Amino acid sequence: MSNYEYLSNTQLNEALRLYLTFLAERGLTHRTEQIETAESFGRVSARAVYARVSSPHYAACAMDGIALTASRTYGATETTPVFLPESTFLRVDTGDPLPQGCDAVVMIEDCVEGNGGITLFTAAAPWQHVRQIGEDLSAGDMILPSYYAIEPAMIGAMLAGGVSALEAVARPRAGIIPTGDEIVPSCGTPKPGEIPEFNSAVFSAMLRQWGAEPVVYPIVPDDSVKIQEALRRAVEQCDLVLLCAGTSAGRDDGTAAAIRALGEVCVHGVAIRPGKPAVLGAVGAKPVIGVPGYPVSGIIVLEELVRPVVDRLLMREREAGESVCVRMGRKMTSSLKYREFVRASLGYNEDGELSAVPLGAGAGVITSFTKADCLLDVPQNCEGYEAGERAVARMLKPVDRVARTVRILGSHDPLIDEAADELRRQDIRAYVSSSHVGSMGALLALARGESQLGGIHLLDETDGSYNVSYVERYLPNGGVALVECVKRTQGLMVAAGNPLGIAKITDLAKQSLRYANRQKGAGTRVLLDYLLKQSGVSPRDFVGYEREEQTHTAVAAQVAAGSADCGMGILSAARMYGLDFIPLWEESYDLLVSLAAMETPQVRAFLRVLSGDGFLRRLDALGGYSYDKPGRVKKLWPRRD
Numbered sequence: 011m012s013n014y015e016y017l018s019n020t021q022l023n024e025a026l027r028l029y030l031t032f033l034a035e036r037g038l039t040h041r042t043e044q045i046e047t048a049e050s051f052g053r054v055s056a057r058a059v060y061a062r063v064s065s066p067h068y069a070a071c072a073m074d075g076i077a078l079t080a081s082r083t084y085g086a087t088e089t090t091p092v093f094l095p096e097s098t099f100l101r102v103d104t105g106d107p108l109p110q111g112c113d114a115v116v117m118i119e120d121c122v123e124g125n126g127g128i129t130l131f132t133a134a135a136p137w138q139h140v141r142q143i144g145e146d147l148s149a150g151d152m153i154l155p156s157y158y159a160i161e162p163a164m165i166g167a168m169l170a171g172g173v174s175a176l177e178a179v180a181r182p183r184a185g186i187i188p189t190g191d192e193i194v195p196s197c198g199t200p201k202p203g204e205i206p207e208f209n210s211a212v213f214s215a216m217l218r219q220w221g222a223e224p225v226v227y228p229i230v231p232d233d234s235v236k237i238q239e240a241l242r243r244a245v246e247q248c249d250l251v252l253l254c255a256g257t258s259a260g261r262d263d264g265t266a267a268a269i270r271a272l273g274e275v276c277v278h279g280v281a282i283r284p285g286k287p288a289v290l291g292a293v294g295a296k297p298v299i300g301v302p303g304y305p306v307s308g309i310i311v312l313e314e315l316v317r318p319v320v321d322r323l324l325m326r327e328r329e330a331g332e333s334v335c336v337r338m339g340r341k342m343t344s345s346l347k348y349r350e351f352v353r354a355s356l357g358y359n360e361d362g363e364l365s366a367v368p369l370g371a372g373a374g375v376i377t378s379f380t381k382a383d384c385l386l387d388v389p390q391n392c393e394g395y396e397a398g399e400r401a402v403a404r405m406l407k408p409v410d411r412v413a414r415t416v417r418i419l420g421s422h423d424p425l426i427d428e429a430a431d432e433l434r435r436q437d438i439r440a441y442v443s444s445s446h447v448g449s450m451g452a453l454l455a456l457a458r459g460e461s462q463l464g465g466i467h468l469l470d471e472t473d474g475s476y477n478v479s480y481v482e483r484y485l486p487n488g489g490v491a492l493v494e495c496v497k498r499t500q501g502l503m504v505a506a507g508n509p510l511g512i513a514k515i516t517d518l519a520k521q522s523l524r525y526a527n528r529q530k531g532a533g534t535r536v537l538l539d540y541l542l543k544q545s546g547v548s549p550r551d552f553v554g555y556e557r558e559e560q561t562h563t564a565v566a567a568q569v570a571a572g573s574a575d576c577g578m579g580i581l582s583a584a585r586m587y588g589l590d591f592i593p594l595w596e597e598s599y600d601l602l603v604s605l606a607a608m609e610t611p612q613v614r615a616f617l618r619v620l621s622g623d624g625f626l627r628r629l630d631a632l633g634g635y636s637y638d639k640p641g642r643v644k645k646l647w648p649r650r651d
Contacts, residue, residue: 018279025280026318029290032276033319037295040323041180041249047168050160052221054179054326058431061151061171064144064567069108073117073139076128077102080114083134095127108140115139137557144559144567147171150586151563152427154380155434155442157325164380182323184222185244185251186210188229189237189265190303193255195229209254209308213301216312220320222250237268245272245293249323252316253289255303265289265300273298285310325438327411336366336384336403339460344394353382354403355443357417359459360606364412366403367419367460369445381443383407383415397458411441416616418444420452420464421533422561423599424582425496425635428628433619440612446560450531452602453484462607463616465495467533467599471540476598478645488647491608493601493617496629497636500537501593503569503584504576512576513592515541518552525554526565526574534562537595538578563587581634596636605649617641 020028042056071077078099086092099116100109108115114134122129146167147153153167154160157179168176188207196206207229214224225248230240237253244251253265266278266289273293278300280288284307289300297319301308321328336356344350352368359365369382384403388394395401416433418426430442447455452464468480477492504512510523518525528535542549549555554574559565563586565577570587584591601620607613619625620641629635 018277019281019286020277020279021281022314025277025290026315029276029315030318030322032274032290033292033295033297033322036292038292038297038322039295040182040325042177043180044175045178047165047174047176050165050168050176050178051162053160053181054324055154055156055158055160056177056179056325058155058427059153059168059173059176061147061149061153061168061173063172064149064571065147065167065170066141066143066145067571069143069573070141071102071104071106071108071115071139072141073115074103075116075118075139076100076121077106077109077112077115078134079112080134080136080138083114083116083130083132086130086133088131091122091129091131092133093125093127093129099128113137113140142559142564142568143571143573144564148561148563148567149570150424150566150583151561152424152431155427155431157434157438159326161380167380179323179325181221181223182249182320183225183247184217184320185225185227185248186213186254187227187237187240187244187251188254189232189240190229190255191232193229209301209303209305212305213252213254213308213312216309216317217320220317221324221326222320232264234264234267234271237264238271241268241272241293241298245296245298249296250316250319251293251296251298252312253298253300254308255301266291269293269298269300280311280315282310282314285314288315290315327408327439332405332409333387334364334384334403334405334409335400336364336386338395338397338399338401339365339367339458341397342368342386342388342394344388344392346391346393350386350388351404352386352388354384354386355381355417355445356383356403356412357415357443357460357462358413364403364409365459366401381445383412383443414439414612415441415443416463416612417461418442418463418465419447419455419461420444420602421449421466421599422446422563423465423498423580424563424586424632425599425625425629426465428632429616429619429625432622432625432628433616435624436619437615440615442616448529448531449480449533449536450484453480456490456602456604457485459604461604462610462613463493463601463603465599466602467498467537467597469533469537469540469597471543477600477602481602481645481647485647487650489605489649491603491605491646492644493603493620494638494642494644495598495600495620495640497596498599499581499593499634500534500578500595500597501581501584501591502576503566503579503587503589503591505569505572506588506590508590508592510575515545515594516547518542518576519547520552523552523554524573524575525552525557526559526568526577527555527557528565528578529558529560533597533599534578537597541594582632585633600644605646 076099210226217224269291275291277290354366449466455461470479562579562583566583566587568574
């Protein structure tokens with residue numbers, strides 16, 4: 011009578027759940043290593059990656075044509091053309107640095123040559139066809155967070171940001187030990203009773219496809235001592251070990267016994283066919299899986315049970331692309347001449363439908379691709395889509411990941427990226443998608459159902475309060491909550507040493523000072539307008555009021571590069587660039603959250619991060635913030651039907 015233990019019949023999902031929990035309790039972890047950015051495709055970031063330089067790092071001509079001072083062209087129309095002598099402009103090509111003293115580029119197609127110069131029939135606007143410093147990335151911006159699978163566009167973004175190497179999750183070494191008296195190397199002509207060993211080649215290919223590095227050991231006969239010795243050696247050298255064959259309850263099947271001799275068995279026998287005799291165990295914190303000898307059984311076990319373990323060791327999820335039908339969250343226009351692929355973010359609206367929001371970015375802004383969830387496939391001869399219309403999207407990320415993504419559209423602050431990374435470090439299934447559209451953009455996005463929350467810092471000039479009056483004005487139907495975040499200092503960012511001696515807001519009117527402003531609707535611009543009004547300074551009194559940047563770091567990048575002398579922003583942005591900072595105002599930066607979104611686990615998890623020690627340490631390191639109870643609801647507006 012045999013004393014071999016009879017196999018269990020655990021359901022597949024339950025077996026996998028039990029096994030992953032079993033491994034986590036024993037300290038399953040991943041290794042990290044430094045790798046070259048150019049060779050990082052398919053790897054997983056081990057830590058957040060930040061831009062070291064701005065992209066572009068100089069003001070660049072965006073078109074072939076002429077560079078000039080825009081004011082020379084004012085008044086040019088079809089009936090009153092302006093003639094420019096050759097001495098008043100410089101000819102440039104796409105990518106050339108913008109010449110000193112010039113603030114615009116005119117496309118060569120708009121230039122009429124003749125009589126020793128060029129005639130223009132349309133006036134140029136300041137900064138037209140000029141790629142500003144930091145248009146794509148500003149030094150200090152987070153390019154990607156921890157535990158992100160690196161895609162081709164991300165490599166370009168990192169290299170554009172001056173990141174030549176990064177810390178990545180190391181590829182796990184997966185040991186493969188073939189066992190069995192009847193198994194022989196797969197070469198030559200086998201004798202009767204001999205079985206060529208080719209499972210290890212199949213398994214190696216699968217492991218490589220998933221990002222692991224297979225290590226194939228010599229065939230071990232059905233000898234318990236030798237199997238245990240081979241297993242002990244493989245566990246010392248590898249992160250994961252596959253013991254091939256010997257998983258049943260037969261006379262010579264000793265895989266489960268070998269694992270028990272050195273470690274523990276979690277599950278022996280899974281309710282799948284083929285593949286039932288699989289053994290799931292560990293030696294210390296190292297996973298050891300007994301794989302059935304029949305090839306098809308082995309493939310099924312690897313696909314269903316080994317691959318999830320490899321994914322855990324790589325700190326990633328299995329990716330799968332597909333096409334889906336989405337509802338447009340906002341109007342999108344398209345050229346009739348082309349079939350267009352538009353990058354878009356996705357989220358579920360309050361009706362439970364996938365809603366697509368196109369990402370507004372030019373062809374040179376590579377980071378928009380890293381933020382996209384899908385590509386909208388717009389057919390030729392289609393003018394685009396109205397808000398609410400349906401469209402076809404090609405998924406760049408799994409659909410179920412969209413449901414786990416926190417969607418943030420609002421005012422820029424580096425703390426949003428830091429909170430997102432802190433959340434990722436706590437839960438690799440959590441994602442955050444953020445776009446910088448300004449405080450007013452946050453209100454409009456929430457009103458349209460495009461986002462779940464957004465950062466706002468809007469000053470009410472009548473009483474000095476923040477945010478509440480704007481919410482009540484622009485969201486009269488309610489359905490939102492104002493969540494406390496931080497107090498932060500706004501001020502003027504100037505070059506190190508403050509060479510122009512700027513000390514107060516009235517100094518913006520100094521002759522020849524060049525200012526870099528924020529976009530219309532940004533809370534920082536609202537504050538600037540208020541301070542200018544209080545000080546009696548007109549936007550016409552200084553150069554640069556109409557020059558718009560989308561983020562605090564983009565403004566800081568202009569000042570650091572010498573493209574601007576001054577710009578308003580937050581202390582953390584000034585610190586990133588080594589700039590001097592003249593504090594002017596303390597403001598409330600809060601998060602406006604949809605009440606429906608607050609019922610979702612991912613948004614609740616994000617809000618919990620705000621009060622956690624890890625995030626607060628990050629705030630202190632950034633500088634310029636004070637806080638009381640981040641994550642606390644300050645005011646709630648119930649929905650009015």
